[in-house]
Amino acid sequence: MTALPVASRKAVRSYARKVVLKHPKQLSLALGLQALTAGCGLVAPWLLGRLVEQVQSGINRVTVMVLLIIVFLLLQAGTLSLANYHTARLTEKVVAELREDFVRDVLRLPLATIESAGVGDLITRSTRDVQALTQAARTNVPSTLVTLTTMVVMLGALLLVGWLMIFPCLLAVPILWPIARWYLSRARDGYLRERASYAKATESLAETINGSRTVESLRLNSWRAQRLREDIGVAYQAERYTLSLRSVFLPVTDTAIAIPTVATIVLGGYFYDHSWVSLAGITAATLYTQQLAGLIDLLLYNQDKLQLAGASVARLLGVSQERTDELRVSAASAEPRRAPAVPSRDIEVKEVCYGYSAGHDVLHDVSFTVREGERIAIVGPSGAGKTTLGRLLAGIDPPRKGSVSRGGVALTDIPRSELRSEIALVTQEYHFFNGSVRDNLLLAKPSASDDELRECLEAVAAWTWVSELGLDTRLGTGTREISPAEAQQVSLARLLLSDPHTLVLDEATSVLNPKVARDLERSLAALLSGRTVISIAHRLHTAHDADRVIVMEKGRIVETGSHQELLAAAGSYAALWTSWQGTGALPSTPGVA
Known part of the structure; x- marks a missing residue:
């Protein structure tokens, strides 16, 4: 299992700067309102200082001072409120753009990359990381912007009150600076390890749930539970590490920020005795310093949340980095080729070797050509490498050795949008999105008419039950449940609507009963006339109808020819046919397909 990459600090800062600067007017408005808020907040302490010094002027003057304080507090x-509103709008827009970029980049990743990363990593990035980022954007980022703006204005006010009063604030720097550097140098990596441990635990849990029947049948419950406990233990240790960082960082900073307030009072008295500052200046400076201490405390607290959010952003941007690397490698490895006048749709497989791990090839020196419009069936016992070959024919994985090409261009070098519109892989795995049948079908062709939808549904024997419910009836979780067979029919209809010229069918009718599957395949055969169809066949009636049958054993092609030719040869295919005719199914041999 190979985790997706994580973006560097530089990449995170660059992306944040780029996204924020896309909205200069909103950013200027938010910062302007925050500065105005800070300015209003400085007036009250200054007026209180004047009030302390001039209270002897009379009750009328005191009344005026109090009223002014109330007015500025209301203005603040x-x-x-306006600053928080406009800051929240800006941050929500930025987060929305980041989430959209993340989803777009995930959908553009090669399927092999997603499978290599595992479902746990993607689930954690799209849930925990997005949640951490959203929470930080809604609360900690606006709070930090307001805090920083207020601190800058407040330090300016301290200088105006009396430049000597800035020195007590500097006493906390020798403590805050090193502890902040210590914490920030460790927090990002700690949070990244924490997120990675969550991904591993999620992956383990998802595997156990998805394979629950296998786990139960093989009595692997205790082993899976132990593995999950180990993964949770790793997550616990990762969380404990980040907690230890906070348990040192926050208490030290809380102690350090109390120093300036005490020092302002003590040193302020000394300065007043020497007539270096006025009583009003000491009062205002003490209130400013006390507010400043609260702002520093809030800023440091937000830093912890922002470090977590920064780690989440790095993981989300890592998906984009993975896609960029894939494109760069593809561009670097592609040799310049002159496109033929009429692009060939033949698929050539030459001396292909492929394995899921180094030194353990599943395919060995496989070579053949799929002609345009040809119907090919690939058969063999389980573990023969049929599904693996199907993935290479669909351009999902590149071969370790040899080539799989169309018109002289490797399938993995063809732009993905172009490849997916021409070659489609249909497996026994299917998905029905919550919504109506129409919603699910229009994903393939948004402009499709009702007549086109009906034609595709009739071709997969689904129109009978769809017409009873209606194309716009909402189906799925929480509404009318859809059976696995119905979901697979809709998936096949969606495929027909997308109209690819080459289909790689890997047990695409597996959840249908044999009779329905047979009828469906005959309907599809009529509708797919003229298209190239490569069937990974476990039910040999598919091979019976094919133009050519390729028989595989142990990752190699052992026979090729038509159904009748192979039966006459009395070889491996004839043995499989005889076995299937007697049992109705192929013998199952464990192994990688």
Whole structure:
């Protein structure tokens, strides 16, 4: 299992800067309102300082001061509300764009890359990481922007009150600076390890749930439970590490930020005795420093959340980095070729070797050509390499050795959007999206008419039950449940609507009963006339109807020819046919297909 990459700090900063600067007006408005809020917040402490010094002027003057304080506090509340509103709008827009970029990049990843990364990594990135980022964007980012703006304005106000009063604030720097560097140098890597451990635990849990029947039948419950406990243990240790960082960082900073307030009072008294500052200046400076301490505390607290969010952004951007690397490698490895006047749709397989792990090839020196419009059946016992070969024919995986090409161009070098519109792989795995049958079909062709939808549904023997419900009836979880057979029929109809010229069918009718599957395949055969169809066949009636049958054993082609030719040869295919005719199914031999 190979995890998807993680973006560097530089890439995260660059992306954040690029996305935020896409909205300069909203950013300027938010920062302007925050500065105005900070300015209003500085007036009240200054007025209190004047009030302490000038209270002897009379009750009328005190009343005016109090009223002014109330007015500016109300103004501060109003501008703060507006600042938070516009900051939240900006951050929500930025997060929405990042989430859209993430989904787009995931959908553009090669299927082999997604399978290599595992479902746990993608689930964790699309749930925990997106959630952490969203929470930080809604609360911690706006809070940090307001805090930083207020701190800058407040430090300026301290200088105006009396430049000497800035020195007490500097006493906390020798403590805050090294502890912040210590924490920030470790937090990002700690949170990345924490997220990676969540991904591993999620992967283990998903595997156990998806394979629950196998786990139960082979009595692997205890082994799977032990593995999950080990993965959770790793996650526990990762969380414990980040908690240990916070348990040092936060108490030290809480202690350090109390120093400036105490120092302002002590040093302020000394400065006042020497007539270096006024009583009003000391009062205002003490209030400013106390507010500043609270702001520093809030800023440091937000730093912890922002480190977590930064790790999440790095993981989300890593998906984009993986896609960029794939494109770069593809571009670097592709040799310049002159496109033929009429692009050939023949698929050539030359001396292909392939394995899922180094030194253990599943396919060995496989060579043949699929002619345009030809119907080929690939048969053999389980573990012969049929499904693996189907993945290479669909351009999902590149061969370790040899080539799989169309018109002299390797399938994996063809732009994915073009390849998927021309060659489609249909496996026994299917998916029905929550929604109506129409919604599911229009994913393949948004402009399709009702007549086209009906034609495709009739071809897969689904129109009978769809017409009873209606094309727009909502189906799926929480509504009318759809059976596995019905879901597979809709998936096949969606495939027909997408109209590829080459189909690779890997047990595409596996969940249908044999009679229905046979009728469906005959209907598909009529509809797919003129298209290239490569069937990974476990039910040999598919091979009976094919133009050519390729027989595989142990990753090699052992026979090729028509159904009648192979029967006459009395070889491996004839033995398989005889066995299937007697039992109705192929013998099952464990192994990689």
